[in-house]
Amino acid sequence: MRTFLLKGLFGRPLTEAAPKVDASELEELATLLGDTARRKLGRSLSIREVDAGSCNGCELEIHALNNAYYDLERFGLRFVASPRHADVLLVTGPVTRNMKEALERTYAATPAPKWVVAVGDCGVNCGVFKGSYAVAGSVADVIPVDVSIPGCPPEPTALLKGLIALIDANER
Amino acid sequence: MSLVSSLIEQAIHRTALRPWPGLAVDADTWRAATLGLGAGEVSLVALWAGDAGTVHMALRDPADGQSVVLSLATTDGTFPSVGLTHPPALRPERVIRELHGLVPEGCPDDRDWLDQGRWGVRHPLGAATAVAADGDAYAFRAAEGVPMHQIAVGPVHAGIIEPGHFRFTANGEHVVRLEERLGYVHKGVDSLLRGASIVDGARLAARVSGDSTVAYSIAYARAVEAALGLAIPERAVWLRALMAELERIANHLGDIGAICNDAAFAMMLAHCGVLREQVLRAAKATFGHRLMMDRVIPGGVAVDLTDAAPIRKLVAAIRSAFPALISLYDNSASLQNRTVSTGTLDAGLARQYAVGGPVGRASGLTFDARKAPGYAPYPDLVFNIPVRESGDVDGRVWIRIDEVNESLGLIDQILTRLPSGPIAVALPTASEPSEGVALAEAFRGDVMAWVKLGADGRLAAAHLRDASVFQWPLLEAVIENNIVADFPLCNKSFNCSYSGHDL
Numbered sequence A: 001m002r003t004f005l006l007k008g009l010f011g012r013p014l015t016e017a018a019p020k021v022d023a024s025e026l027e028e029l030a031t032l033l034g035d036t037a038r039r040k041l042g043r044s045l046s047i048r049e050v051d052a053g054s055c056n057g058c059e060l061e062i063h064a065l066n067n068a069y070y071d072l073e074r075f076g077l078r079f080v081a082s083p084r085h086a087d088v089l090l091v092t093g094p095v096t097r098n099m100k101e102a103l104e105r106t107y108a109a110t111p112a113p114k115w116v117v118a119v120g121d122c123g124v125n126c127g128v129f130k131g132s133y134a135v136a137g138s139v140a141d142v143i144p145v146d147v148s149i150p151g152c153p154p155e156p157t158a159l160l161k162g163l164i165a166l167i168d169a170n171e172r
Numbered sequence B: 001m002s003l004v005s006s007l008i009e010q011a012i013h014r015t016a017l018r019p020w021p022g023l024a025v026d027a028d029t030w031r032a033a034t035l036g037l038g039a040g041e042v043s044l045v046a047l048w049a050g051d052a053g054t055v056h057m058a059l060r061d062p063a064d065g066q067s068v069v070l071s072l073a074t075t076d077g078t079f080p081s082v083g084l085t086h087p088p089a090l091r092p093e094r095v096i097r098e099l100h101g102l103v104p105e106g107c108p109d110d111r112d113w114l115d116q117g118r119w120g121v122r123h124p125l126g127a128a129t130a131v132a133a134d135g136d137a138y139a140f141r142a143a144e145g146v147p148m149h150q151i152a153v154g155p156v157h158a159g160i161i162e163p164g165h166f167r168f169t170a171n172g173e174h175v176v177r178l179e180e181r182l183g184y185v186h187k188g189v190d191s192l193l194r195g196a197s198i199v200d201g202a203r204l205a206a207r208v209s210g211d212s213t214v215a216y217s218i219a220y221a222r223a224v225e226a227a228l229g230l231a232i233p234e235r236a237v238w239l240r241a242l243m244a245e246l247e248r249i250a251n252h253l254g255d256i257g258a259i260c261n262d263a264a265f266a267m268m269l270a271h272c273g274v275l276r277e278q279v280l281r282a283a284k285a286t287f288g289h290r291l292m293m294d295r296v297i298p299g300g301v302a303v304d305l306t307d308a309a310p311i312r313k314l315v316a317a318i319r320s321a322f323p324a325l326i327s328l329y330d331n332s333a334s335l336q337n338r339t340v341s342t343g344t345l346d347a348g349l350a351r352q353y354a355v356g357g358p359v360g361r362a363s364g365l366t367f368d369a370r371k372a373p374g375y376a377p378y379p380d381l382v383f384n385i386p387v388r389e390s391g392d393v394d395g396r397v398w399i400r401i402d403e404v405n406e407s408l409g410l411i412d413q414i415l416t417r418l419p420s421g422p423i424a425v426a427l428p429t430a431s432e433p434s435e436g437v438a439l440a441e442a443f444r445g446d447v448m449a450w451v452k453l454g455a456d457g458r459l460a461a462a463h464l465r466d467a468s469v470f471q472w473p474l475l476e477a478v479i480e481n482n483i484v485a486d487f488p489l490c491n492k493s494f495n496c497s498y499s500g501h502d503l
């Protein structure tokens, strides 16, 4: 364990050691997002994720935003445990009929001003689950949506871009 | 003679099922099978309803792995309850009752399971009747005795996870009972599959549980190919396995990190997360999608491997970083203090539920669909199935660690021996009804796919069964006598799929 801690203290951060593929674009995006959030909200952005019926693929990519490559938290963007602490609801899945009320209640519990981001093809238009007796509709069919991030699932970079678009469009 | 062989021998009518024997049985034979299940002579693989009021039970001989599907055409809309003698069948038969309106006679649990009274329809796959969608009350089981309190959690949880409800009854810190309430992410997959084209069915199968998209696509494709009697190119078979092992490694790395994180050991999550991300990037670079969704299709695979370099680099990177992480896990007493002897799954219960994946193999079960029944190319490859006896969180972590190493070895072999040639064949147009079944080993256990094709080449009915179906009930058992604070750890160490369970 000591080796890991020492490496962590004195080694180069992983974010820089990351492969070059899209690392620069990523860095740019995340910095832009953090700055925009601070400029417009005057503080960091708190995000509450709600799975309203997803296949869990979207959750995997949202999770990835927290790994050392994307490391959202270094820009003041945090996932919070309660809708009462949130500025943004990140909603995935076709909204199932069994989750509709829970989503509505989560939305009601989020203090204004608040924004809703519909994530994934399912969140945007129900994806392959359209037309099922068990599906209530897209996220926008249930609560007001500010930004949509399509993709199945959207990649972490697409999620970052979507969050930037959200803040840009909603000056406080 | 084993029960499975004697059932096969005595069968009067065979169904069109391939490759396992499909037996059209009467209620008496069905009942005999339920008794065999209750006595532990045979394992339950799946229990579901197809079309036209037919219920199906897939069984496996625990000794030789021989599998069989019994099909019972209900005449009066009832069938003998399996759950009455074999509790693992309870939830599946509650699902049959609420979705199809077929009644398991004698079923000791008359509550709905996925149907929360919000669909606006009852028995959507049977004689559908419209009803008000204002929600049903659910009768949780009572826990009686000394003063106890209840804790209700979910469906919306604190983390980035899927929705479900947990009702704990606790005495102080100690959990006396946990009861799950699932069904929140039920999307009506069986109904969407009905009447779908084979291609649309593949897209649905790939989205039953996104973390296992490759495994689902393999199970579904193999079931369709079995039904059609279609042989696919060798190269496709091997590329499927390559994707499946990448998926297994990515998920196991995610799980190992997440379990340790739930024991407040965040460093492990950070390091495993980096490795996991590298797997996804290699997948994107080689197959064009981070989760490799829709890359396995009926008839073969959708993309060829043109450059194996990103995968070779990935394997080398994991090989160099992973051993230090393993010893970090092994040598951190504070972490072991949380995982060792926590959430212990009894070997007998594991056997009764024939539970697959790391959950089963950490409690002494040896089953892995890649070995028995086995499917190409695995019989040609050298690998071990790690098995442990401890049954605790620690055991489940170690199974995953060992499996990551095994999968790295498999990838080496696949890359070295990858046959050349085409990667897919066109699907023939079906001319007669057919039926196929297949298993694929996902990272969390075996996925079963069953398809029934009509003469028009579309799906007359289909069903996909996640390993979680038999894991969820056991999570209720392992938390008993643990403290509430250890639940996240137990839960993560199972990592059941909500979406795969709820369908």
Ligand code: SF4
Pocket (backbone or CB within 6 Å): A053, A054, A055, A056, A057, A058, A092, A093, A094, A119, A120, A121, A122, A123, A127, A151, A152, A153, A154, B207, B210
């Ligand atoms: S958009 Fe795709 S990954 Fe996301 S929930 Fe829907 S099917 Fe799953």
